[in-house]
Amino acid sequence: EEEEEEDPLEEEFSCLWQECGFCSMDSSADLIRHVYFHCYHTKLKQWGLQALQSQANLSPCILDFQSRNIIPDIPDHFLCLWEHCESSFDNPEWFYRHVEAHSLCCEYQAIGKDNHVVLCGWKGCTCTFKDCRKLREHLRSHTQEKVVACPTCGGMFANNTKFLDHIRRQTSLDQQRFQCS
Numbered sequence: 001e002e003e004e005e006e007d008p009l010e011e012e013f014s015c016l017w018q019e020c021g022f023c024s025m026d027s028s029a030d031l032i033r034h035v036y037f038h039c040y041h042t043k044l045k046q047w048g049l050q051a052l053q054s055q056a057n058l059s060p061c062i063l064d065f066q067s068r069n070i071i072p073d074i075p076d077h078f079l080c081l082w083e084h085c086e087s088s089f090d091n092p093e094w095f096y097r098h099v100e101a102h103s104l105c106c107e108y109q110a111i112g113k114d115n116h117v118v119l120c121g122w123k124g125c126t127c128t129f130k131d132c133r134k135l136r137e138h139l140r141s142h143t144q145e146k147v148v149a150c151p152t153c154g155g156m157f158a159n160n161t162k163f164l165d166h167i168r169r170q171t172s173l174d175q176q177r178f179q180c181s
Contacts, residue, residue: 019069029090033074036091041071043093044149044156051148051160052167061152062170068154081123081142096145103136 013031015022017038024030045068052058077088078095082102089095108116109128117128118135122142129135140147146156148163157163 017069019066020071022071030074033077033090034071036093037071037074038069040092041069041149041154041156044146045151045154048148048163049151051163052151055164055167058164058167059170061150061155061167063150063153063155065152068150068152070154072156078143083121083123092145096143099139099143099145100136103132103139106132106135 011025011028013024013026013028015031015034015038017035020038022031022034024034052060074092077090078092080087080089080095080099080102082099085102087098089098102121106118106121109119111117111128117130118132120127120129120135120138120142122139125142127138129138139145140158146158148160149156150163150166155166157166
């Protein structure tokens with residue numbers, strides 16, 4: 001029986017972020033994209049910490065902190081599907097800010113004599129909004145952008161309300177454990 005020889009040209013690209021464990025056999029570009037997401041995730045966790053510190057009545061999350069640096073699988077590229085755009089990014093922060101710029105450059109369309117709406121220019125989307133701010137919020141449904149993360153467990157959330165609900169659920173679970181029945 002012949003032993004399989006390892007291909008000396010095959011490289012392993014491993015993430016050294018604490019408690020991550022990501023490894024790619026494909027290319028260093030996968031690792032670079034992955035690390036960019038860690039940077040973005042770290043920023044979101046910092047925003048989560050600030051949100052928690054502004055709510056004195058909330059206890060911290062009680063979920064496992066060892067998963068705090070586990071991030072979702074990253075697509076090959078972050079691709080903008082705005083009409084006639086298709087810009088591609090490795091860095092999620094640049095991608096999200098690029099898409100946000102589309103919402104800031106939106107054009108109002110007349111519907112009737114006195115009403116105007118903003119159209120979503122994302123491929124295949126027919127949604128309309130009363131202003132650019134609402135369009136910006138809507139675009140997060142296309143990009144899956146999260147704006148805050150739990151500093152303890154690393155969970156990411158689309159808005160502060162969902163994040164604070166996550167924290168309140170942990171607090172209520174913790175209190176339920178010690179209640180007599």
